[in-house]
Amino acid sequence: MTVVPLRRALVIVLDSVGVGAAPDADSFGDIGANTILHIAQACADGLCEQGRNGLLHLPNLQTLGLVPCCQLACNQTIPLRESIVPKDAAFGCAKEISTGKDTTSGHWEMMGAPVLFNWGYFSNPTDSFPADFIVRLIEQAKLPGILGNCIASGTEIIERFGEQHRLSGKPICYTSADSVFQIAYHESVLSPAKADAVCQIARELLNEYNIARVIARPFSGQNANDFRRTANRKDYSVAPTQTTFLDQLLEHQGRVISVGKIADIFANKGISQKIKANGLEQLMDSTIEAWQSCRDKDLVFTNIVDFDTLYGHRRDVNGYALALEQFDLRLGELLTHVKDSDLVILTADHGCDPTFPGSDHTREFVPLLSKGAFQSGSIGIRETFADIGQSLAEYFDMPPMSNGKSFINHTQ
Ligand SMILES: O=P(O)(O)O[C@H]1O[C@H](CO)[C@@H](O)[C@H]1O
Numbered sequence: 499m500t501v502v503p504l505r506r507a508l509v510i511v512l513d514s515v516g517v518g519a520a521p522d523a524d525s526f527g528d529i530g531a532n533t534i535l536h537i538a539q540a541c542a543d544g545l546c547e548q549g550r551n552g553l554l555h556l557p558n559l560q561t562l563g564l565v566p567c568c569q570l571a572c573n574q575t576i577p578l579r580e581s582i583v584p585k586d587a588a589f590g591c592a593k594e595i596s597t598g599k600d601t602t603s604g605h606w607e608m609m610g611a612p613v614l615f616n617w618g619y620f621s622n623p624t625d626s627f628p629a630d631f632i633v634r635l636i637e638q639a640k641l642p643g644i645l646g647n648c649i650a651s652g653t654e655i656i657e658r659f660g661e662q663h664r665l666s667g668k669p670i671c672y673t674s675a676d677s678v679f680q681i682a683y684h685e686s687v688l689s690p691a692k693a694d695a696v697c698q699i700a701r702e703l704l705n706e707y708n709i710a711r712v713i714a715r716p717f718s719g720q721n722a723n724d725f726r727r728t729a730n731r732k733d734y735s736v737a738p739t740q741t742t743f744l745d746q747l748l749e750h751q752g753r754v755i756s757v758g759k760i761a762d763i764f765a766n767k768g769i770s771q772k773i774k775a776n777g778l779e780q781l782m783d784s785t786i787e788a789w790q791s792c793r794d795k796d797l798v799f800t801n802i803v804d805f806d807t808l809y810g811h812r813r814d815v816n817g818y819a820l821a822l823e824q825f826d827l828r829l830g831e832l833l834t835h836v837k838d839s840d841l842v843i844l845t846a847d848h849g850c851d852p853t854f855p856g857s858d859h860t861r862e863f864v865p866l867l868s869k870g871a872f873q874s875g876s877i878g879i880r881e882t883f884a885d886i887g888q889s890l891a892e893y894f895d896m897p898p899m900s901n902g903k904s905f906i907n908h909t910q
């Protein structure tokens with residue numbers, strides 16, 4: 499009697515790990531950006547020595563085809579410590595067709611729902627938010643006022659306004675190049691329930707402005723020198739405007755297990771179970787644990803946010819390099835639990851080159867590194883991240899999605 503293997507898929511989003519400027523990088527001011535290449539070069543040039551040892555060491559990502567993936571995206575060989583050829587992996591890279599280079603667009607697109615409309619943005623550097631919205635927010639959330647009201651980096655703005663915030667009780671509101679309204683507050687000033695209520699009100703009011711996300715950004719600490727953001731960040735995303743692969747999998751009696759901020763990004767739509775975790779190690783612990791208890795037609799969908807939040811936006815090249823190596827080590831452990839009949843896909847949602855000016859994301863190709871599902875070799879340059887959702891649909895033997903082309907069994 500033949501035993502039919504379980505179909506189980508795992509998608510890990512390495513948040514912001516881009517592999518080279520996309521063909522439309524010019525319209526984002528991102529020509530020349532390349533998150534992974536520039537980190538690897540900085541290590542090779544000895545610029546990343548604090549806490550580490552020369553060339554970047556990513557053996558497990560190399561086994562999955564990281565080097566040829568980067569070659570496809572930027573036509574350069576990234577300098578790494580070892581020379582390892584891919585083994586039983588299908589690798590390529592993908593372009594984004596969504597209008598923005600933000601987290602929401604990237605994740606929705608990979609699950610088959612690219613954002614082809616324009617999000618609303620607050621593009622004035624100061625007095626960024628419409629007066630009418632602020633008046634209504636203050637009134638409805640019963641706030642003493644707000645601080646900030648500008649485009650800022652989240653760690654700098656709490657240094658700048660944190661003490662004033664503690665004295666006045668006014669939350670610090672700021673935005674970025676993304677379609678976001680971010681609310682920073684000290685955990686001793688706003689209780690979790692109050693902060694949640696403020697964010698819900700802001701979320702509701704900002705729907706008419708087409709803002710993708712409201713983000714709660716709590717912090718703790720005694721003074722400007724030691725204010726630190728806590729693990730209690732929460733994203734309030736709008737729900738996807740189209741059916742995603744996640745919805746479809748649930749309709750076909752599958753399950754979607756969200757690890758990290760995935761459930762927030764999809765406003766809980768198409769999610770069966772959510773596992774919250776803080777930091778790369780915990781996120782990988784939870785991913786491995788969830789993966790080991792997978793049933794047939796299960797998708798584990800993980801976002802590793804540290805690369806972006808702690809290192810990309812902070813332009814911390816050394817921290818980024820260390821985090822990539824830390825991830826690679828855990829990837830090695832994870833891969834021991836992957837069978838030939840499984841499908842594992844590693845990708846990213848956008849770039850955030852820590853050597854690039856400013857503190858924003860960068861418009862880049864994303865890696866597509868996959869293992870299992872009976873294939874190996876190059877899957878080339880894909881036209882949209884939605885090829886991931888389409889491939890998952892084929893893998894799970896479900897009706898095709900309306901966007902994207904499957905790369906299952908289509909290596910070149
Ligand atoms: O500077 P911080 O607060 O980390 O904010 C960053 O994180 C937001 C969401 O990823 C982006 O919009 C960017 O502004």
Ligand SMILES: [Mn+2]
Nearest residue numbers: 513514601847
């Ligand atoms: Mn992101």
Ligand SMILES: [Mn+2]
Nearest residue numbers: 806807811859
């Ligand atoms: Mn980001």
